Amino acid sequence: xxxxxxxxxxxxxxxxxxxxxxxxxxxxxxxxxxxxxxxxxxxxxxxxxxxxxxxxxxxxxxxxxxxxxxxxxxxxxxxxxxxxxxxxxxxxxxxxxxxxxxxxxxxxxxxxxxxxxxxxxxxxxxxxxxxxxxxxxxxxxxxxxxxxxxxxxxxxxxxxxxxxxxxxxxxxxxxxxxxxxxxxxxxxxxxxxxxxxxxxxxxxxxxxxxxxxxxxxxxxxxxxxxxxxxxxxxxxxxxxxxxxxxxxxxxxxxxxxxxxxxxxxxxxxxxxxxxxxxxxxxxxxxxxxxxxxxxxxxxxxxxxxxxxxxxxxxxxxx
Amino acid sequence: xxxxxxxxxxxxxxxxxxxxxxxxxxxxxxxxxxxxxxxxxxxxxxxxxxxxxxxxxxxxxxxxxxxxxxxxxxxxxxxxxxxxxxxxxxxxxxxxxxxxxxxxxxxxxxxxxxxxxxxxxxxxxxxxxxxxxxxxxxxxxxxxxxxxxxxxxxxxxxxxxxxxxxxxxxxxxxxxxxxxxxxxxxxxxxxxxxxxxxxxxxxxxxxxxxxxxxxxxxxxxxxxxxxxxxxxxxxxxxxxxxxxxxxxxxxxxxxxxxxxxxxxxxxxxxxxxxxxxxxxxxxxxxxxxxxxxxxxxxxxxxxxxxxxxxxxxxxxxx
Numbered sequence: 001x002x003x004x005x006x007x008x009x010x011x012x013x014x015x016x017x018x019x020x021x022x023x024x025x026x027x028x029x030x031x032x033x034x035x036x037x038x039x040x041x042x043x044x045x046x047x048x049x050x051x052x053x054x055x056x057x058x059x060x061x062x063x064x065x066x067x068x069x070x071x072x073x074x075x076x077x078x079x080x081x082x083x084x085x086x087x088x089x090x091x092x093x094x095x096x097x098x099x100x101x102x103x104x105x106x107x108x109x110x111x112x113x114x115x116x117x118x119x120x121x122x123x124x125x126x127x128x129x130x131x132x133x134x135x136x137x138x139x140x141x142x143x144x145x146x147x148x149x150x151x152x153x154x155x156x157x158x159x160x161x162x163x164x165x166x167x168x169x170x171x172x173x174x175x176x177x178x179x180x181x182x183x184x185x186x187x188x189x190x191x192x193x194x195x196x197x198x199x200x201x202x203x204x205x206x207x208x209x210x211x212x213x214x215x216x217x218x219x220x221x222x223x224x225x226x227x228x229x230x231x232x233x234x235x236x237x238x239x240x241x242x243x244x245x246x247x248x249x250x251x252x253x254x255x256x257x258x259x260x261x262x263x264x265x266x267x268x269x270x271x272x273x274x275x276x277x278x279x280x281x282x283x284x285x286x287x288x289x290x291x292x293x294x295x296x297x298x299x300x301x302x303x304x305x306x307x308x309x310x311x312x313x314x315x316x317x318x
Numbered sequence: 319x320x321x322x323x324x325x326x327x328x329x330x331x332x333x334x335x336x337x338x339x340x341x342x343x344x345x346x347x348x349x350x351x352x353x354x355x356x357x358x359x360x361x362x363x364x365x366x367x368x369x370x371x372x373x374x375x376x377x378x379x380x381x382x383x384x385x386x387x388x389x390x391x392x393x394x395x396x397x398x399x400x401x402x403x404x405x406x407x408x409x410x411x412x413x414x415x416x417x418x419x420x421x422x423x424x425x426x427x428x429x430x431x432x433x434x435x436x437x438x439x440x441x442x443x444x445x446x447x448x449x450x451x452x453x454x455x456x457x458x459x460x461x462x463x464x465x466x467x468x469x470x471x472x473x474x475x476x477x478x479x480x481x482x483x484x485x486x487x488x489x490x491x492x493x494x495x496x497x498x499x500x501x502x503x504x505x506x507x508x509x510x511x512x513x514x515x516x517x518x519x520x521x522x523x524x525x526x527x528x529x530x531x532x533x534x535x536x537x538x539x540x541x542x543x544x545x546x547x548x549x550x551x552x553x554x555x556x557x558x559x560x561x562x563x564x565x566x567x568x569x570x571x572x573x574x575x576x577x578x579x580x581x582x583x584x585x586x587x588x589x590x591x592x593x594x595x596x597x598x599x600x601x602x603x604x605x606x607x608x609x610x611x612x613x614x615x616x617x618x619x620x621x622x623x624x625x626x627x628x629x630x631x632x633x634x635x636x
Contacts, residue, residue: 042450071430073430073433078437079405105425106391106423108421109490112341112389126363132360132361145461145462145498146493146494150493173427173464174467179497183503
């Protein structure tokens with residue numbers, strides 16, 4: 001099955017086009033996870049806590065959402081031990097049937113871009129000339145600043161290994177327009193010109209629901225731009241950050257979807273991981289209380305988004 | 319001492335404004351490094367070879383160049399074991415007095431950008447609320463696609479910890495112009511508008527030679543663009559890829575420098591690591607033969623660049 005079809009089928013089954021961002025922040029992880037650490041290496045101790053916290057969150061959400069999105073920066077900041085915790089998190093999430101979207105915004109030129117693509121989505125060469133996989137995530141976010149030559153190796157690896165990418169097209173942050181909104185000589189924005197590249201590439205890997213594993217990051221904070229981008233990339237799947245804590249409201253995500261209720265997956269990280277409890281509550285709660293509260297946050301997000309989509313797209317497919 | 323001053327003083331001492339890129343490629347590392355591997359984990363075996371090869375290259379070049387530039391993609395492709403080899407390489411290079419420029423082209427939004435900045439250039443929080451460093455490199459390459467809000471956390475960490483960044487301004491690859499050459503409403507290219515940001519930031523961290531630790535990546539393959547960028551960023555140090563294998567000639571790098579012979583550091587990766595010997599020779603040589611050949615490649619590159627600079631800038635400071 002195409003990886004985008006797996007994402008879609010799990011979306012339909014859970015009636016929930018959302019992804020839980022796994023952005024570990026040790027200052028916000030509840031105190032109950034930090035007790036009884038017996039490791040003398042402080043970096044190993046913190047990455048152990050991160051992994052255990054992730055496993056509990058994954059267990060809590062595995063039947064409720066189609067996918068998780070670990071953000072590499074929050075693992076890599078702890079060096080190789082953090083990256084090992086990332087790897088274990090990916091393995092655990094996949095073992096629970098979740099689609100794994102790695103948010104790492106990687107890219108470089110030529111053979112270096114290929115090294116990133118091979119490491120995250122493909123296979124890497126060993127001493128004997130045989131190959132093994134490294135991160136083996138399902139989807140990876142990719143930065144387009146270096147142009148199409150830098151994106152092509154990722155597209156190639158996706159085709160070869162049934163993987164997917166989300167190319168940054170319009171990001172959710174306040175300064176995204178400085179580069180992304182500049183008008184090219186064709187009279188369209190840079191975001192739109194990248195969207196045209198994505199649309200071309202997405203034509204060649206379309207799954208049975210009519211969508212492609214070559215998709216785009218489109219922020220919930222710019223709904224008017226999303227309308228234009230949806231039109232340019234009818235088959236590209238959208239990964240949509242910016243909902244919730246970053247300011248995007250539930251009506252803002254509607255333009256990211258097609259009338260079938262598909263075509264986009266909405267991310268929430270802090271809203272599910274942390275902000276459903278206050279700092280004070282996180283210091284005194286039990287794990288059970290915390291996970292129960294996180295589960296309620298996931299269910300409420302599902303209800304908000306599903307009811308809004310149903311209102312806008314009464315004929316959606318789930 | 320400011321980190322850019324350390325880079326400059328080592329450049330003057332070696333009369334060599336170049337940096338050796340450490341881009342391990344197991345298919346090109348000489349066969350003599352791959353013998354007698356007794357590790358049964360194929361990924362550990364390959365990353366062990368990479369680390370040993372790096373150490374020998376570092377020993378060979380330590381007195382000849384001011385800096386090395388490990389390209390993270392070629393380590394990260396082997397997951398956490400590869401990242402561990404990267405970390406050990408950084409420690410070894412610093413122990414030999416080399417400045418370490420990490421080429422990772424990282425970035426993201428807001429608190430995620432801060433996580434990258436903290437992990438690569440700063441300090442990260444542990445369980446007890448104390449802080450430790452992770453990668454602790456001297457300089458990091460950073461991508462500007464998400465705008466100034468995404469770059470500011472890196473600038474802040476540089477100021478706090480005496481570190482440096484090279485912001486991608488004009489990259490050396492063939493498709494770099496697709497985004498970077500687009501003209502903004504101010505009538506300048508996107509590269510030039512990023513250069514203006516770099517110039518503003520570089521004003522605030524200037525070392526005793528008049529240069530800043532906030533610099534730019536400017537490819538050797540676009541010498542005309544380099545002229546304009548040098549003018550916009552008089553104090554920003556340039557990291558210059560694209561010399562040699564990628565097609566940039568020795569005259570092409572001249573516009574990246576100021577008349578003092580400073581302001582830029584030229585990268586060569588494959589030319590030093592591999593292409594000084596043929597595939598066939600790499601399969602049969604001894605380590606001593608290989609390193610001796612690599613040393614000659616470093617010395618020849620130094621001669622070419624130094625004599626060209628001296629010809630163009632007779633009053634340069636070294």
